[in-house]
Amino acid sequence: MSEAALEVSGLSVSQGGQEVLRGVGFQLPRGAFCGLIGSNGAGKTTLLRAILGLLPSQGEIKAGGRIGYVPQKILFEPDLPVRAQDFVALGLDGHRFGLAFPSRARAEKVEAALRAVEAEGFAGQRIGRLSGGQQQRVMIAHALVRSPDLLLLDEPLANLDIKAAAEIIALLKRLSQESGMTVLLSAHDMNPLLPVMDRILYLAGGSALCGPVQEVVSTEVLSALYGYHIDVIRVHGRVLVVAGSGDGHDHRHDHEHVTAIP
Amino acid sequence: MLEFLQSGPVQSALLLSAAAALLCGALGLFTVLRGQAFAGHALADVSSAGGAGSLLFGISPLLGFLLFGVAGVAGLEILQPRRAAGRDEAAGILLGAGLGGTALLLHFCVTTHGAAGTAQAVMFGAMFSTPSDTALWSCLLAGGCLAVLALIARPLLLASLDEELARVAGVRLRALGLVFLLLLALGVTLAAMTVGAILATALLIGPAAAGLRLARGPLAAALLSMALGLAACWGGIVLAYESYGWIPGRTWPVSFFIVALLLLFYAAAGLRRRA
Amino acid sequence: MSYLVEIWLAVGLVALAAGAAGYIVVIRRAGFAAHALPMAAFPGAAAASLFGFPLWAGLAGVALSGAGLLALVQRTARRDAATALLLALLLAVGALCLSLSGHYAGSVYGLLFGQVFALGTEDLPVLGVIGLCVPVLLFLALRPLSLSALSPELMRVQGGRPFAMEVFFLAVLALAAGFAVPVTGALLVFSLMLGPGAAAARLCGSPLPGLALAMGLALGLAWAGLGLAFLTDWPVGFFTGVGAAAIYLLVRVKTG
Incomplete structure (x- = not known):
């Protein structure tokens, strides 16, 4: 292992x-x-x-x-007739042919995935009507359901x-x-x-x-990665990566120009 | 009422419209979710060329409609670009070419057979003059298509929600899309024979749009959509039958009643949701 | 001879309007609406003949209410589903009016496929107004129409009103097509729109040359179709419909 x-x-x-x-x-x-x-x-x-x-x-x-995968935001229309629980079930067997026969094992897996992301409360609601955070939880459950x-x-x-x-x-x-x-x-x-x-x-x-x-x-490692000078600044436990006119050689025209790279 | 049910043309119409409504109701749900209403409409219009062709060459209308419906799918596959953005124009181009073909075939119908009412029959439907064996064949066809749709329902739903998720899950999107288009062509063909090529879209989109407003889950939405389509068709036939005496010497087209009922359902579903 | 000149002129004017409108239709991805709205001519003309008010009032009334209804329904429902429902409504009401007024059969063919060779001198002024006004109106509104198609939000930020632009565009489309359709048939108008419009949108990077090219292509397609129809006695709609598809495919292959 x-x-x-x-x-x-x-x-x-x-x-x-x-x-x-x-x-x-x-x-x-x-x-x-x-x-x-x-x-x-x-x-x-x-x-x-x-x-x-x-x-x-x-x-x-x-x-x-x-591998489980959660893509970038999917646009769910509010009139989409797909409840959160339906969407999670599709993660389990959405690629299979034929209609899904409701089974206890299947329902339990879906329920477990929804519980894991604390989405039991809105499992029966249409996914398009959920908030962004709720939708994100359901999408994670969709990926989790196949463990x-x-x-x-x-x-x-x-x-x-x-x-x-x-x-x-x-x-x-x-x-x-x-x-x-x-x-x-x-x-x-x-x-x-x-x-x-x-x-x-x-x-x-x-x-x-x-x-x-x-x-x-760190300043040295990231500078080497970017190929030009980078400053890593730590303020109040936050990290700022800043591109500056540090080495002057490549960026003669960038005089005072400072760009924060998020 | 008994007299109504014993009439041969009425029986055929009831059977034919039930087949079309049940199949289109289920297909319509996916059509709306996938944003393919225009493609569905284009396929119906292209299949009308087959309707005109069958009149011209004296073959079964079912065969004629189907042949051109499937040809329409091939055209769509060739014309449609990979990106979704250009699908609209491709469907439109196909529609134009298909209707152009219909125009030519109808022109030949009129010049060789002198049949004047053909445009009306092909474009607005002639379900009361459908032979009873055609109605039976249509039912079998609709049943087969529904079975195939049930088979691909889950991957299709997943792909309609997000193509990338489906691809990660191992769904073959291209093949799936093609099968769906073929089913769609068969569905709108049946509808074209029932309410006519131009109104086939109403039977495809109307019940599904109303179903989407009411049902929460996918299965419920599909069943509701099928039921609403069936109710509109049978209701329309009853109303058309009843309307013979309303204004002496004038007939009320059955297509009008079907569409009116569908729009009524759609509006009522909107009110119900707001309430 | 002058009879033929009139037909060439009339079809040319329709082509100019259709080409200009078609380009905007393609950049706004409104192909379905462009197919559905012209059908307003059907109930419009039928209602006018049934209830006995002037034809132009019936055409304009139904075309404008169709455009307004579509713009409104599009806000709450999916766009293509809303368009499909409007199309069904227009055709069903048209079928009812025609059926009740008693002359059903011939009108359906004429509405869809047109009878170009039955054009009369009295049709020319109407088509002249459409052929000149539609390109000018769309040219004047080219920038806001393009911007609101690209991003309604950007439009709103800049103080524009995307919904008003949508209503304006649909109204122009509905009016122009609504008056042209009884003369030339819905199919001719529609196939002169999408083929040239889509080809121009692919070939030209910027809106103005695109608009001009679409109009030029539509004119060429319409006149070629008319010539072939005259020679073979086949319907014009067949040649323009198939020709539009050919132009589109050619450009697709060329631009990849």
Whole structure:
């Protein structure tokens, strides 16, 4: 059982003639809680889709066990005749042919998944009428119902207010601790994840770095990843990654220009 | 009332419309969820060319409609771009070409047979003049299509909610979409024979839109939609039968009653939800 | 000879209006609405003949109420489902009026497929107004129509009213098509819209050349169809319908 939950090496993905990921390699041990961090367009979604096998890619991807996936926000119309419990049931056997025969085992699995995300209260409501945070919970339950070993989440915190985002993070942490499930979730801001993640996978310029937060998020390491000078500033327990006119060489025109990279 | 039920044309009409309504009610739910109402409408219009063709060549209308409905699916597969954004224009182009074909075939009908009422029969339906064996065949066809739809219902629902989720779960989206389009073509073909090619869309979309407003779960929505479609069709036939004496010398088209009932259901469903 | 010139002129005017409207239809993804709204001519004309009020009042009244109804229902229901229901309503009411007024059969063919060669001199002024006004109106509203199609929210931020633009666009579409349809048939108007519009939208990057190209293509398609119909005695709608599909496919293959 010592093998990694996810092992990626030499992964390259091109889209529309452009290389989005170049030689990405990393390992996640079982039970890791890893944040996939990078700015918009850094290739977070591309990496997740490549791991899921949805994109043609070069390199090696080894996932030990079943993968669960929570895509970025799905637009559910309010008149969609699909209750939260129906949606979770589709996670269990939505790919099977034929109508579902109501069975005790099936109902129990769905119920357990809904309970795990604390969504029993609105299980019978139409999914399109739920709030963003409630929908996110149901989508996680949809992925959980087949008891995955590795859970991939694409920007689960986007579109959520601070309170709902904190609840989702706590929920994911608890799930990973209870079941030993490995979690990889993408976010453009690492700060809400700092208290819970034990690893970080940082994407920039098509390359990735993976390791404990303290090791990766430092001025030297991230500067090397970006290929130009980066300042990592820590204020009140928050981390700011700032691109400045530090080395002057590449950015002669950027005089006083400072851009925060979230 | 007994006299009504013993009439041969009425029996055929009841059977034919039941087949169309039950199949279209179930298909319509997915059609609305997948945003394919226009594609469904285009397929109905294309199948009308088959209706005109069957009149011209003297073959069974069911065969003619079906042949062109399936040809329409092939056309849609060729024309439709991969991205969803361009699907609307592709359906429109197909519709134009299909109606163009209908125009030509109807033109030949009129010039060779001198049959004047054909456009009306093909476009607005002629269910009271359907032979009884055609009605039976339609029922068998509808039953078969419903069975196939039940078979693909779950992956189809998942794919209609989110294609990516379905792909991750191992659903073959392209094949699934094609099977659904074929079912859709068969469904609107039956509806085209019942209420006419142009009004087939009403039977496809009306019950489903009302069902969506009322039901919470997918199965309930499908069953409700089927029931509403059936009620509208049979109600429409009864009303058309009753209306013979309302204004002497004038007939009320059955298509009108069916559509009116469907819209009534849709409006009532909206009120009920608000209440 | 002058009779033929009149027909060429009339079909050309319809093509100009349809081409311009078609381009906007494609960028606003309103293909279904463009198919459904012209059908307002059916109940409009039928109701006018049944109740005995002037034809233009029937056409304009039904076309405008159809456009308003569609704009309203689109806000609460799914767009294509709302369009489908409107289409059904228009056709069913039209069928009822025609049936009650007693001359049913011939009108259906004429409404759908048109009888171009039965055009009269009295049709020209109406078509002239449509052929000139629709392109000018759409040209004037090109920017807000494009912006509200791309992002209703951006439009609102900039102080525009996307709902008003939708109503305006649908009303122009319904009026133009509503008056052209009894003359040329719904099929001709519709196939002159979508094929050229979709081709122009794919070939041109910016709105103005797109609008011009769509009008040019529609004109060429209409006149080619008319010529072929004259030679073969087959319906014009067949040639324009199939021709529109051919143009579209050609451009699709070329642009990939």
